[in-house]
Amino acid sequence: MRATLRWAHADFRARRGEALFVVVASAGIIASLLLAGALFSYAANPWQRIFNQSQGAHIWLHTRAGADTDALSGVDGVAAVSGPFRTAATTVESRGARAGVTLRAAMATPPETGRPLVTAGSWLGATDGGAPAGTVVLETSVAQALWAEPGDTVQVTGPDGALHALRVSGIAEAAEPRYQPGGGPGIGWVLSPTLDEIAREDTGQSVGLRLEDPDDTDFMVQRAVTVLGADRVAGVTKWQQARAEAGGDDRLLGQLFAVFGLGALLTAALAAAGAVGARVRGQLRDIAILKAVGFTPGQVTRGFLVQHLAFALLGVALGTAAIALLGARIPGRIGEAAAVWQDLPGHTALMIGVPCGAVLLIAAATALSAWRAGRVPPVPVARAALPSAAPMTALGRRALGIRVPPALVLGWRAAFPRRGQTLVSVARLALPLMLITVALVAWSTLDQFRSRPAQMGLPAALTVRAEQPAGSSDAELEKTLEAIPDIATVHPGAEMAALVPGQTGTITLRGLGTAQHPYPSAVVEGRAVGGPDEAVAGQGLLDLLGVRIGDWVRMTVEGRPQILHLVGRTIEPESGGRVVTTTIDALRERDPRLRPEFHALVLREGADPRAVSGALTTATGGTLEIRETPNPADRLEPARGVIAALIAVLALIGLTELLTLIGTGVRDRGRDLLALKAIGLTPRQIGAMIVTAAGLTALVSALVGTTVGALSGGWLVDTQGASSGIGAGIAHLPPLPVLLTVIVGAVLGAVGAATLPATRAARRRLADSLSETL
Numbered sequence: 001m002r003a004t005l006r007w008a009h010a011d012f013r014a015r016r017g018e019a020l021f022v023v024v025a026s027a028g029i030i031a032s033l034l035l036a037g038a039l040f041s042y043a044a045n046p047w048q049r050i051f052n053q054s055q056g057a058h059i060w061l062h063t064r065a066g067a068d069t070d071a072l073s074g075v076d077g078v079a080a081v082s083g084p085f086r087t088a089a090t091t092v093e094s095r096g097a098r099a100g101v102t103l104r105a106a107m108a109t110p111p112e113t114g115r116p117l118v119t120a121g122s123w124l125g126a127t128d129g130g131a132p133a134g135t136v137v138l139e140t141s142v143a144q145a146l147w148a149e150p151g152d153t154v155q156v157t158g159p160d161g162a163l164h165a166l167r168v169s170g171i172a173e174a175a176e177p178r179y180q181p182g183g184g185p186g187i188g189w190v191l192s193p194t195l196d197e198i199a200r201e202d203t204g205q206s207v208g209l210r211l212e213d214p215d216d217t218d219f220m221v222q223r224a225v226t227v228l229g230a231d232r233v234a235g236v237t238k239w240q241q242a243r244a245e246a247g248g249d250d251r252l253l254g255q256l257f258a259v260f261g262l263g264a265l266l267t268a269a270l271a272a273a274g275a276v277g278a279r280v281r282g283q284l285r286d287i288a289i290l291k292a293v294g295f296t297p298g299q300v301t302r303g304f305l306v307q308h309l310a311f312a313l314l315g316v317a318l319g320t321a322a323i324a325l326l327g328a329r330i331p332g333r334i335g336e337a338a339a340v341w342q343d344l345p346g347h348t349a350l351m352i353g354v355p356c357g358a359v360l361l362i363a364a365a366t367a368l369s370a371w372r373a374g375r376v377p378p379v380p381v382a383r384a385a386l387p388s389a390a391p392m393t394a395l396g397r398r399a400l401g402i403r404v405p406p407a408l409v410l411g412w413r414a415a416f417p418r419r420g421q422t423l424v425s426v427a428r429l430a431l432p433l434m435l436i437t438v439a440l441v442a443w444s445t446l447d448q449f450r451s452r453p454a455q456m457g458l459p460a461a462l463t464v465r466a467e468q469p470a471g472s473s474d475a476e477l478e479k480t481l482e483a484i485p486d487i488a489t490v491h492p493g494a495e496m497a498a499l500v501p502g503q504t505g506t507i508t509l510r511g512l513g514t515a516q517h518p519y520p521s522a523v524v525e526g527r528a529v530g531g532p533d534e535a536v537a538g539q540g541l542l543d544l545l546g547v548r549i550g551d552w553v554r555m556t557v558e559g560r561p562q563i564l565h566l567v568g569r570t571i572e573p574e575s576g577g578r579v580v581t582t583t584i585d586a587l588r589e590r591d592p593r594l595r596p597e598f599h600a601l602v603l604r605e606g607a608d609p610r611a612v613s614g615a616l617t618t619a620t621g622g623t624l625e626i627r628e629t630p631n632p633a634d635r636l637e638p639a640r641g642v643i644a645a646l647i648a649v650l651a652l653i654g655l656t657e658l659l660t661l662i663g664t665g666v667r668d669r670g671r672d673l674l675a676l677k678a679i680g681l682t683p684r685q686i687g688a689m690i691v692t693a694a695g696l697t698a699l700v701s702a703l704v705g706t707t708v709g710a711l712s713g714g715w716l717v718d719t720q721g722a723s724s725g726i727g728a729g730i731a732h733l734p735p736l737p738v739l740l741t742v743i744v745g746a747v748l749g750a751v752g753a754a755t756l757p758a759t760r761a762a763r764r765r766l767a768d769s770l771s772e773t774l
Contacts, residue, residue, distance in 0.1 A: 005306070019311055025656050026315025026362070027322070030355055032649040034323040035330075037350040038341040047175060047243050049340050050117060056175035057082050057114040057208025058217055061224055062235040069207045071227050077220055082114035082208030086192070088199035089185065091157040092138075094146040095613045097626050100185035101142055103156070104206060105195040114174070114208040116189060121150030121170030124191050134194055135169035141178035142186035143171045147610050147628065158198040166194070177242045181627055204234060214239065266361070267432045267653050297375060304370035305363075312362045316355045324351070425661055425697060430705035432654035433746060437709025438716060439643045439650070440734040440742070445717050446640065448732040449631055456730055457522040457571035458629055460491065460600035461609045464616065465625040481599060484615050486607035491519045492584055492596035498555040498562065500545060507541055508575045509557060511584035512600060520602065521581055524729030525549060526568030533586055535564040540577025540725025542569065553580070562590055569727060573632045577725025632726070655749065662694050662754050690758035691751055698750030702743040710739070 050056070057080075063069065069084045086105040091098055110116055110123055116137065124135055136156070138148055148154055148168050156164045172189070179186030195203070211220055217238055225233050290300055327338030341347055449456050466477060481490045491513040498509040513519035518529050521536050526549040529536060537553075547553055547566060554563045564582055572579045588594050603612060613626045710733050717731035733739075 005303075022308070022311045023315040023318070026312050026358075027319035029653060029656065030316050030319030030358055031323050032652055033354050033358065034320065034351070035327065035338065036646055036649045037354055038323075038327065038337045050173045051175035051239070051243075053340060054115045054117050054173070054175055055080070055113045055210065056239065058211045058214050058239045059209040059221055059224065060114075060176065060237040061207050061209070061228065061233060062087070062237070063205045063207070063228060063232050064234055065203050065205060067205055067228050067232040069205065069228065072207060072209060072224055075220070075223055075227060077212050077216055077223075078209050079212045080113040080210040082111050082210070084205045084207040086195060087204045087206050088159060088195055089204075090159070090188075090198060092136075092142070092146060092154050092188065093157070094148045094152060094154040095610055095617065095626070097146050097613065097628070099142055099145045099179060099181070101138075101156075101179075101188045102185045102206075103136070103188045103190050103195055103198065105192045106137075106189040108191065113210050116172035116174050118170045118172045121168065123170055123172075124189060125169070134164070134166050134197075135190070136166040136194070137170045137172050137189040138168060139176075139179065139187040140171055140173050141180070142188065143168070145179055145181060145186070145627070147613065156198060160199070162198075164198050166190070175239070175242060177237060267435060267650065301367075301370045305367055308366045308370070309359075309363055312359055312366070316359055320351065320355050426701045426704060429654065429657055429661065429698065429701035430708070432650045432657065433702055433705025433742065434709035434712065436647050436650050436654075436742060437706045437734070437739070438713035439646050440738060441710065441713030441717055441731060443640065443643050444732045444734045444738075445730060448730070453629075453631065454520065454602075455522055455571075457573050457726070458631060459520045459522070459602050460629055461603045461607075462601040462612060462616075463493075463598050463627045463629060464601065465598045465627075466623065478599065480619060481601065481616070484612060484619065486604050486612045486615070487601050488604045489517065489602045491517065491600045491602070492598075493519075493600050494584055494587060494594060494597045496557055498557045498580075500555060507544065507555065508579045509555065509562065509587075510579055510581045511587040511594075512581055513583055515583050515585045518583060519581065519600065521568075522571040522729075523568040524571055524727065526566075528568055529581075529583060530567070532589075533563065533565050533582075534567045535580050535582035535586070536568040536570045537566050537580040538570060538572025538575075538577030538725060539722050539727035540572065540575070541580055542566075543725070544578055555580075557590065560590055562587075571721075571727050571729055573726050574630070575725075577727055654746070655753065658694070658698065658750055658753050661697065662690075662750075662757050687755075687758040691754045694750040694754035694758075695747050698746045699743070702746040705746075706739050706742055710734075 061069075061072075063084075065086075067084075069081075072078060073081045088103050090101055090103050092101045093099075106124060108124055110118075116123075116139075118137070119140065121137075124137055136154065138146070138154075143149070146154065148171075150168055150170055152168045153165050154168060156166050158164060174187060176187060177184060190198075209220065209224065211217065217240065221236055221238065225236070287300060290303075291297075295303075323338065327341075330338060449458070453459070453461070464481065478490050478492070481487055493510065493512040495508060495510045497506045500507055512521075513529075515532070521528060523536060526536070535553075542548065545553060549566055549569055552563060552565050554561060556562070564580060564586070566580070570581065572581075584594070584596060601612070603609065609628055613628075616624055616626055714731040714733060718728035721730045722728045
């Protein structure tokens with residue numbers, strides 16, 4: 001063992017540059033993977049990120065006016081108290097949309113505990129004259145429901161029914177339950193004088209408690225209610241409730257990023273292992289000498305294994321330490337993600353698991369290379385007698401005969417020397433390109449929800465409901481709606497809960513459109529509704545009931561049976577896909593007195609939903625409740641930044657792999673370069689041959705990677721859509737120019753990376769010595 005360690009130390013001193021490359025490559029790859037993990041956690045845990053950044057409260061107690069909340073700060077287990085804040089229940093209206101909002105009195109400086117995080121605009125302040133400004137900061141989900149932006153003016157109806165105009169000064173995130181139409185109220189923050197104008201007496205209080213141990217939430221709720229008095233507490237909101245509402249987004253993003261993360265880890269480990277294997281293959285002469293002086297195959301194997309494992313461990317340690325110490329100082333979203341990541345769940349597991357996983361994969365590949373090193377014969381002449389490449393084919397000789405540039409012919413021969421070696425090289429370089437293409441498929445699918453919502457199950461951009469349905473006939477309302485120029489079609493609709501067979505669960509039964517004008521559902525399998533008692537369903541409903549297209553399903557609605565014939569499957573983003581859609585005429589057969597509950601509005605191409613909402617408000621005098629159709633892309637918007645970062649990480653890994661392949665190719669073709677110089681090739685032609693070989697390898701790898709990536713990316717997105725209930729058929733491949741850009745970028749990157757090694761190899765004075773023949 002002592003002799004093995006001494007040789008490993010001597011080898012390190014003789015080849016410090018190669019050792020430095022292995023260490024730096026390992027450190028860079030591990031740092032990239034950890035940054036990718038930070039971005040994944042940052043995007044896939046939005047609620048936890050907001051909670052940590054805002055020092056969120058685990059419990060929010062909503063009490064009646066006059067409750068003494070000062071005693072809560074002295075309760076054991078309470079780390080900090082936010083408030084109390086006076087509150088008032090109001091209704092806020094903007095652009096025809098309405099939302100119930102609990103206004104919360106706040107100071108000009110946000111509180112330390114339960115601090116709202118302003119994402120747009122600014123926090124509450126005073127006017128230049130010093131008087132309290134009539135401003136409001138809206139929680140993000142409320143602002144989205146109202147289409148409100150900083151600078152807009154919203155109408156607030158107080159408890160007494162009086163209207164007040166407030167200017168939106170900012171939009172903020174809070175680690176509290178989000179606003180949902182038909183659910184609980186949202187949150188808005190105003191200054192105390194503004195709240196006094198809106199609700200002088202009819203107010204309540206809200207106080208937040210940040211606990212020392214979140215697991216004691218239920219016990220602490222009991223203690224807090226006991227301290228305040230049960231008659232004083234109107235409601236309690238716990239942190240688990242807010243996290244559960246965001247759980248669907250976490251699960252969807254988490255599954256998507258987990259696949260990308262595992263792929264990136266595998267790609268990075270293969271790239272690092274490739275660099276180690278290339279270094280082993282470059283030391284065949286030293287191995288032969290060691291065998292000649294008496295080293296056994298086991299000693300050679302252990303020597304290489306110990307040496308390269310030490311390099312890998314050093315690189316992994318440097319990369320991990322760099323991210324742990326300096327990651328938060330990186331400018332932009334990456335640095336912000338690295339700073340927040342330390343407080344997110346799973347940080348410790350990723351900081352330990354990613355480096356350990358990479359080391360294990362590198363160790364496995366190194367062990368294979370070291371085992372091969374132990375089998376190297378100790379006779380240099382025997383290896384020199386072996387051909388370094390396959391003989392020139394008849395096609396290659398014919399190409400040289402018709403004056404095809406020698407660099408192109410020889411570059412093709414050098415890029416694809418043997419079938420096995422060619423497949424390995426192409427596969428190693430194609431893997432990161434495949435993952436980049438998969439990421440682009442996910443990006444393109446998100447763009448489809450924005451640019452072509454009708455094809456993704458969202459043909460209606462707006463939904464309107466009359467405040468007083470009996471005030472005007474349905475025909476008059478539809479006539480008013482159709483008079484708006486940007487509205488293409490109006491579809492009456494009704495929605496209700498239905499019991500599934502066996503009454504073990506509920507689904508959503510929706511009637512949209514009429515038999516003459518059916519609703520344009522996004523049918524991806526089967527056909528659209530075209531006859532009586534026909535319906536289409538989402539993937540979630542098909543999975544729940546265990547039925548297929550063509551089956552008849554029976555459900556119970558308000559105690560009455562409803563039997564429908566499923567003729568198609570649609571993309572259904574709402575309610576987990578557990579939705580069956582028919583015409584409103586079919587529902588009227590069961591209940592002739594049924595009237596439309598809402599009208600779905602399909603807009604013309606290029607129409608702005610906000611402008612249409614404003615026009616509807618003006619035309620109807622504000623008697624309509626207007627809502628924008630929820631888009632799944634809103635929940636997945638954080639994924640865009642992560643996908644972009646992932647593409648950058650994979651590009652770095654691919655560059656490392658490319659440099660390894662180029663360096664290995666130049667070294668392995670040393671005798672070929674000698675022969676080419678001997679027969680008269682100029683240094684420029686030799687350099688062009690090396691660059692051509694790198695470009696051709698990258699071209700084939702890019703073609704394979706983008707093709708396989710497009711196919712596997714489509715399958716992955718559709719599988720994720722099917723498991724979430726939305727349904728398969730949502731995957732959208734990137735445009736052809738984008739794929740061509742990936743291919744061209746890979747080829748240009750290979751050409752650029754090969755230029756310097758090619759120049760050095762062309763100018764090198766080669767000698768047919770033992771060093772070159774090995």
